[in-house]
Amino acid sequence: MLNLGVIGTNWITDQFIAAALSTKKYRLSSVYSRNFTTAKQFAAKYQGKINLFTDLAVFFQDKKLDVVYIASPNSLHFAQAKQAILAGKSVIVEKPAFSTREEMDEIIKLANKQRVFFFEAARNLHEQSFAEIKKFLESNGEIQGASFHYAKYSSRMDKVLAGEEPNIFSLKFSGGALYDLGVYQVYAALGWFGVPSFVHYFATLASTGIDSMGTGVLRYENFDVTIQPGKNIKSFAPSEIFLAKGTLVLDAISAINSADYYEREKDVKSLKINALANPMVEEAEAFAQVLLHPKSEVWGAKYEEWVELARNVNAVLVAMREDAGIVFAADGKR
Ligand SMILES: NC(=O)c1ccc[n+]([C@@H]2O[C@H](COP(=O)([O-])OP(=O)(O)OC[C@H]3O[C@@H](n4cnc5c(N)ncnc54)[C@H](OP(=O)(O)O)[C@@H]3O)[C@@H](O)[C@H]2O)c1
Known part of the structure; x- marks a missing residue:
């Protein structure tokens, strides 16, 4: 089971969580919001123990957290993904993942170096x-x-x-x-x-x-x-x-x-x-397969293909x- 943390508390995060939970491969473990009340209200819709954070550095320190879904405004994706990856977390970044070529290149390199995964949530x-x-x-x-x-x-x-x-x-x-x-x-x-x-x-x-x-x-x-x-x-x-x-x-x-x-x-x-x-179910399922089978050649090849496509897009x-x-x-x- 993958412990999922989320950044961004708009409707799209609810839709992704619904997709992720439906695969039975994720559990919602933490919610980050700039505002504690927002985090609390957002998390109240879900069952289980969900940790709430208003400090990104503390959020990423959680050892149990496996993967972070980032659905903040586009220009914030890069710094948040970088911070997550440096803390050893895989990231699912909403489309468009990054604003510039340099940001994309840096994240791909860093994820490889840290041995974590970077997924762009391009659901189609x-x-x-x-x-x-x-x-x-x-x-x-x-x-x-x-x-x-x-x-x-x-x-x-x-x-x-x-x-x-x-x-x-x-x-x-x-x-x-x-x-x-x-x-x-x-x-x-x-x-x-x-x-x-x-x-x-x-x-x-x-x-x-x-x-x-x-x-x-x-x-x-x-x-x-x-x-x-x-x-x-x-x-x-x-x-x-x-x-x-x-x-x-x-x-x-x-x-x-x-x-x-x-x-x-x-x-x-x-x-x-x-x-x-829910058109996000298939991406949630595909990302889980890579995360749960990091040594699989089949999923490894698919992952490389997605990363190259994300870079070209x-x-x-x-x-x-x-x-x-x-x-x-x-x-x-x-
Ligand atoms: N895949 C899809 O179908 C789909 C659909 C819609 C959007 N998206 C993508 O999802 C991402 C978010 O889009 P959105 O329309 O939900 O964006 P948004 O409403 O502007 O912001 C999303 C969340 O980010 C936080 N936020 C807002 N303004 C911020 C600021 N100035 N500084 C820091 N955090 C801020 C807020 O959470 P807190 O207040 O809790 O911090 C907010 O709930 C985008 O990349 C978008 O392209 C994808």
Whole structure:
């Protein structure tokens, strides 16, 4: 059983805990919050003895703690993950794990040195649909292009319009549409098609300086992939992958429920997609397998693949926002 500690007390942490507990491989052992009352109220929803902390250094000193789930604002992930790893803990870091290439490289190196694991919680990568689509693409002819959409009007957008600066809309906290919903789209592109040779990002900037929406192009040798993340609009468009003889239509790019192949002049073929009610269960299960079987060659190889993908996704995200002239506070910290 893995002893899980959590940082961040927003709804996403509850969703991850529910996923982790459902695997029966984790128990919630500690909660960190900047505020004791918040930690107490958060932990009250769960059973068992849960230690509460308001001091990160003390939180990490807990010898029983195996792994820490970090769901704080993006720009805080690096310092918190570094502190955890130096204390000998494995980390599950919410997407996007880090703001810059340097942060990503440092954490990967440090985790290897400390013999602990670093996971980026990019949940679509671990969904059953992701591997199913990958397998389908490998045996269905040359890719001609793809178009991914994921845009939701954020509950915090009204605050931006009222002149406020919520974390996810802030350059200080490495926010923006690309560094939120765009992460899933970049994971899909790199996970299915590999690393692009060139990227471009046209951003529509909010008053706070981040991209409230944007259009990205990932150029591959023989085709292009467009992505469209947004936080100030809602997109109802599906995502599509164009193949030589047909089109694969996905209802979404994360939490995928359907993948239908429209081959020219043939019937529609639906891929077998088994979507879970909580889309974080598969990642929680996969991370537990690595943590519980650190010597497994199979899980070790998967882990290396995820880390390399996380590094490449990070590099693409950085290149895209550099192209759009989006400068985070984290860029100046080194
Ligand atoms: N995988 C997914 O589906 C998914 C969904 C949503 C979000 N996320 C990711 O989860 C992370 C958190 O997102 P969020 O929207 O929940 O962020 P958030 O509401 O801005 O902050 C999350 C938590 O961090 C702490 N926090 C807030 N402001 C802080 C500050 N200024 N300094 C230190 N700590 C602060 C708060 O916990 P305390 O008050 O208890 O300290 C808060 O509950 C992001 O990386 C985001 O991309 C992932």
